[in-house]
Amino acid sequence: MKSTTWMFTLLLVASVTPLRAQIRWPEGKIAAVALTYDDALGSQLQYAVPQLGAAGFKGTFFLDGDISPADMRRWRDVQRAGHELGNHSLFHACPRDLLPKRTQYYTENYDVSRLLDEIAVMNDVLFGIDGQESRTFSVPCSQTIVGGTDYTEALQRSGLVKYVRNGGDQFNSVISSVERPDPFVVPSWGPLDGPDGRQLAAYVERVTKARGLGVFQFQGVGGD
Numbered sequence: 001m002k003s004t005t006w007m008f009t010l011l012l013v014a015s016v017t018p019l020r021a022q023i024r025w026p027e028g029k030i031a032a033v034a035l036t037y038d039d040a041l042g043s044q045l046q047y048a049v050p051q052l053g054a055a056g057f058k059g060t061f062f063l064d065g066d067i068s069p070a071d072m073r074r075w076r077d078v079q080r081a082g083h084e085l086g087n088h089s090l091f092h093a094c095p096r097d098l099l100p101k102r103t104q105y106y107t108e109n110y111d112v113s114r115l116l117d118e119i120a121v122m123n124d125v126l127f128g129i130d131g132q133e134s135r136t137f138s139v140p141c142s143q144t145i146v147g148g149t150d151y152t153e154a155l156q157r158s159g160l161v162k163y164v165r166n167g168g169d170q171f172n173s174v175i176s177s178v179e180r181p182d183p184f185v186v187p188s189w190g191p192l193d194g195p196d197g198r199q200l201a202a203y204v205e206r207v208t209k210a211r212g213l214g215v216f217q218f219q220g221v222g223g224d
Contacts (some may be wrong), residue, residue, distance in 0.1 A: 023176070023177065023211065023213065030208065030211045031207050031208045031211050031213070031214075032214075033203075033207055033214045033216065034060065034188075034213070034214070034215045034216065035052070035057060035059040035216050035218070036059065036060040036062065036138065036188065036215060036217055037061045037062065037218045037219070037221070038088055038217065038218070038219050039063075039064060039088065039092070039219055039224075040066065040067050040071065040075065041219065041220050041221075041223075041224040042224060043220045043222050044220075044221055044224075045071070045074055047221045048218070051221075052083070053081065058082050059083050059084070060085075060136065061084065061085055062085075062088035062165075063075065063086070063088055063125075063129075064122065065089075065090040065091060065121075065122060065125060066092070072128075075129055075130075079130040079132075085126055085129060085130050085132070086126075086135065086138055086165075087126060087135050087136065087137045087138070088137070088138045089118050089119055089122055089137075090118035090119070090122045090125070091104075091118055092140045093105045093115065093146065094106065095141065095143055096108055098141050098143070107141075107143060107146045107147070108147065109147070110146035111146060111147040112147070112149055112151045114146070116154060116155060119137065119155070119160050120160055123135050123160060123161075135161050136164075136165070137160075137161040137165070138164075138217075139164060139166045139167070142167025144166065152164070152184055152185065155184065163184070164184045165188050165217070166185055167187065167188060167190060168187030169189055170189045170191070170199070170202075171206075172187065173188055173189045173215065174206055174207050174213070174214050175213040176211065176212035187215065188217040189203060189216060189217060190217035190218070191216070191218070203216075
């Protein structure tokens with residue numbers, strides 16, 4: 001399947017099964033784990049992309065607007081290698097208390113219209129990189145409140161993206177049945193505190209036991 005739609009297609013598999021049923025996986029598979037990476041970081045190009053290639057895996061890389069022309073060419077090569085480029089908004093606005101050292105782009109200073117405009121512009125930037133029109137989205141800082149309003153429903157109505165990955169933790173971010181999946185509220189676990197391989201493997205085992213879908217949310221890999 002096309003690299004820009006593989007994440008969304010996984011969720012679509014769940015949406016066509018009967019209510020209260022377990023996810024029906026194709027080709028005898030029993031579970032899936034998605035590898036996603038935020039912020040278009042240099043370490044992802046240096047380490048994550050080659051590691052994925054060596055393992056035969058594909059990942060989703062959510063880019064924001066802080067990328068140089070040289071990096072745009074590198075990300076184009078990443079997409080051509082079969083990985084997905086997703087939208088992480090133009091300026092990655094976050095609540096002030098999460099990124100207090102920033103001097104601008106706080107969600108407290110936004111409204112829904114401004115945030116949607118930035119997502120639309122980032123879609124155009126990404127089109128210039130990979131030529132794709134169908135796009136997925138990662139919520140910056142896993143916070144959907146801007147100016148006191150949740151923008152999730154407005155984003156769904158806008159038609160700008162088809163899938164929204166949010167945050168979560170290693171215990172409550174496993175989708176195991178169609179009662180929970182909503183392509184605009186997809187949980188993920190961001191292992192930000194330096195977990196070792198055993199913790200990562202335990203999450204995969206939890207997803208497998210649930211016969212469900214799990215999503216890793218990575219940032220820097222070996223740096224950044």
